[in-house]
Amino acid sequence: MNHKALFVGLTTIDIQYFIDQIPVVNTKIKTSIPDILVGGPATNAAVAFAYLNKMATLASPAGLNAFSSFIDQDLNSVGVEHFDLAYGQEFETILATVLTSKNGDRTIISHNPKQLESTIMPQKLIDLVNPQLLLVDGFYPEFSIECARICKERGIPVVSDCGSWKPQFHELFNYIDIAICSADFMPPNCTTQQELFDYMNSKNVKSIAISNGGSEIEYFSQGKKGSVSVPDVEVKDTLGAGDFLHGAFCYYFLDHNNFETALQKAAVLASFTCRFEGTRQWLNFNHNA
Known part of the structure; x- marks a missing residue:
């Protein structure tokens, strides 16, 4: 059965180098040819959803630039239907340089996107897609807030x-039902996990989860605290793992209508993706095998 989810946010071009270890300053290293990948939080989440569901819908700006056809081809190849929010416009692609060391750790250098003047209005997008669920990653705040x-x-x-705190979350959380946070995500004046839960509760967010790499995922949902274990795997690359967790969660939440079950199953898929280099190799394998 196909579910219908809409993912709204960022699309990037990730240039990923695989190296033995993160270099010290003022050194030059040679490595193999880098992977050039289409990425971004909402985009990677859509890819994971499409892996499980056979299709997903992404709304993000790509626009006219040197990477336009590459982005189109990549998203089409992984079953992601794309609404280009910058269709027909010159638009600056978000570039990210990724250094991935042998143990799977990564360092990312990127820049913030420019302000978006969307070629489709949120109301029109929601009417066209008619989603069962919406995921936003906090980028392009005016558009995302209106969709939410x-x-x-x-x-x-x-x-x-x-993933990381952005000022627009103050308003966005007025419309959020489920928040899946990284361990680094802290609103202003919050320094502990409990303070984060309390802040979310004050915004009437129904369910909150906090992921922390290979450690347990802590959550608070419907007045209940709990945790979900993360499978132990041989890690080759963690790039995109958090995004894949979010996309898989969306699929399993629609499939089971249960927050904890969706988290558990999503954690299995996210860990599975860490066994492969890059963000596309894992798509060729069955994570349940």
């Missing part, structure tokens, strides 16, 4: 990828 507001009014669950 419309979905909230229609009773469509809204999931937020909370």
